Every structure is written in structure tokens, then in C-alpha cells.
Amino acid sequence: MAGPLTVYRVESVGVRMPSADGPREILRDVTFAVATGEIVGIVGRSGAGKTTLLRVLGGLHSPTCGSVSIFGRPVTRPPDGVVMVFQDYGNALLPWRTVARNTALGIERNVGRAARRAKVDRALQMVGLSDRSSDYPEQLSGGMAQRVQIARALAVEPAVLLMDEPFGALDALTKSALQDVLLNVHQQTGTTIVFITHDLDEAIYLSDRVVVLNGEPGVVVLTIETELPRPRDQFDTRESARYLEVRHLLGRALRGDDD
Numbered sequence: 593m594a595g596p597l598t599v600y601r602v603e604s605v606g607v608r609m610p611s612a613d614g615p616r617e618i619l620r621d622v623t624f625a626v627a628t629g630e631i632v633g634i635v636g637r638s639g640a641g642k643t644t645l646l647r648v649l650g651g652l653h654s655p656t657c658g659s660v661s662i663f664g665r666p667v668t669r670p671p672d673g674v675v676m677v678f679q680d681y682g683n684a685l686l687p688w689r690t691v692a693r694n695t696a697l698g699i700e701r702n703v704g705r706a707a708r709r710a711k712v713d714r715a716l717q718m719v720g721l722s723d724r725s726s727d728y729p730e731q732l733s734g735g736m737a738q739r740v741q742i743a744r745a746l747a748v749e750p751a752v753l754l755m756d757e758p759f760g761a762l763d764a765l766t767k768s769a770l771q772d773v774l775l776n777v778h779q780q781t782g783t784t785i786v787f788i789t790h791d792l793d794e795a796i797y798l799s800d801r802v803v804v805l806n807g808e809p810g811v812v813v814l815t816i817e818t819e820l821p822r823p824r825d826q827f828d829t830r831e832s833a834r835y836l837e838v839r840h841l842l843g844r845a846l847r848g849d850d851d
């Protein structure tokens with residue numbers, strides 16, 4: 593993949609971190625690319641280096657070796673147009689601010705009042721929280737709180753959304769509802785999305801491409817195009833022959849089978 597359609601190009605990235613018994617290798621020789629408008633899921637077990645990889649993409653951590661570029665430019669600090677949604681959404685919202693004012697957090701300094709309001713309204717509408725705009729975080733369920741965090745990211749109108757296990761702590765029904773919220777947002781905005789998950793089914797259901805990280809240090813053991821049609825459906829998609837085929841291949845890769 594080359595040219596303007598490439599958002600991220602990650603080449604032979606390695607990360608080492610200091611530990612009590614000397615430098616520890618966290619990621620080794622990680623290579624993949626992300627095209628404009630794609631949803632890419634990175635799946636792996638706990639400890640495989642997923643969060644570290646997302647921090648590298650977000651310019652929060654420099655790789656020890658290899659290179660990462662975004663829109664053809666090296667990532668050296670948090671790039672413009674990239675917004676991260678963190679795992680720990682319970683702490684991401686400011687408890688003394690309403691939903692609307694939490695959503696506005698990323699656009700307060702450089703967007704005028706009227707435009708800000710329009711962007712906040714639109715973002716809340718996309719995540720289905722228009723009627724909660726004057727609530728406070730303590731009045732929200734976990735799923736709603738995570739939707740506010742997503743709305744906050746959307747209000748910035750980012751080119752790229754990076755998400756670390758966005759639905760990891762939610763119950764199964766809330767999780768599948770939010771997966772569909774995210775797919776709807778993607779359909780409306782075309783935002784490029786890279787997300788991390790330890791849930792194989794979530795990776796397949798959401799993604800155009802799934803990257804499997806395995807081992808310690810984490811290496812890419814498989815990259816697969818899901819080739820599942822959009823719009824997707826929680827039942828039809830998950831019951832399709834292609835879905836099961838992809839699931840089989842990814843499951844084997846995660847388990848560490850040779851073939």
C-alpha cells in the first residue's frame with residue numbers, strides 16, 4: 593500500500609522498555625499499514641503489547657527501532673487529527689461537567705461558541721445521547737459514559753480515531769449496541785479507526801482488517817482482510833460462512849497453531 597491512501601505505515605517497529613531485570617522487549621518487528629477510511633482491529637492477549645502499540649501510533653511513545661509514519665510524515669509526537677479513546681473511561685469524564693461540556697472538552701480552545709455547540713450536538717446525536725446532554729457523569733451507565741468519551745473524540749472531527757479496548761468493560765448486550773454505534777459513526781464520517789481488543793469476535797465484526805499480535809514480545813502472527821460486506825449485522829454477519837472462516841484462521845493464529 594502506498595501514496596495518499598495510506599494513513600499509517602508501521603515498519604519493523606520494536607519497543608523495549610526498562611524493567612527491574614534490564615531492558616524488556618515488548619514488541620518485535622511489527623509491520624502493517626492502515627488505509628484511509630479503514631477500520632483496523634488489533635487483537636491479542638493481555639500483555640501482548642497492544643496498548644504499547646496504540647501509544648506508538650498516537651505519538652505517546654517512541655519505538656526503539658523501526659518507523660511509524662502518518663500521512664507520509666514520521667510520528668514523533670501526538671499528530672494533528674488523531675484522537676485517542678482510552679480504556680479507562682470511568683476516569684475519562686470530568687464529574688463536575690455535564691455530558692455536553694465533557695463532549696466539548698477537545699474543542700474549547702479553538703472553536704467559537706456557536707460552532708462548538710453544533711459540533712457537540714452532532715457528536716451526541718451520532719452516539720445516541722442527545723437527550724442526556726445536561727446530565728452529569730454519575731447519572732450515566734457505563735455504556736453511556738463510554739459513548740460520551742466517543743462523542744468527545746468525534747466532536748474534534750478527527751481524521752483518525754485510536755481506541756484501546758473501547759468496549760472491554762461492558763456487558764455483552766451493551767457491547768454489541770456500542771459496536772453498532774461505532775459502525776454507524778464510521779459510515780457517517782468515514783473516519784479511519786484503529787482499535788485494540790482482546791475479543792476476537794469484536795475484531796472481526798468491526799474491522800476491514802485484523803492484525804493478530806501474539807507472544808512476548810508481541811509479534812504480528814497474522815494479518816487478514818475480513819472481506820465482510822457493510823453494513824454489518826450482529827446476526828447475519830456473525831453467521832456468515834466468511835465470518836466463520838475468518839474466525840477460524842484468527843483463532844488458530846491467536847492460539848499459536850502453526851498452520
Ligand SMILES: Nc1ncnc2c1ncn2[C@@H]1O[C@H](COP(=O)(O)OP(=O)(O)O)[C@@H](O)[C@H]1O
Nearest residue numbers: 609610618636637638639640641642643644645
Ligand atoms: N511503561 C512501561 N514500562 C515497562 N514495561 C511496560 C510499560 N508499559 C507496558 N509495559 C509492559 O509491556 C507489556 C505489554 O503491555 P501492554 O502494551 O499494556 O499490553 P496489552 O495492552 O496487550 O495488555 C507488559 O508486560 C507490560 O508490563
Ligand SMILES: [Mg+2]
Nearest residue numbers: 642643644756
Ligand atoms: Mg492494554
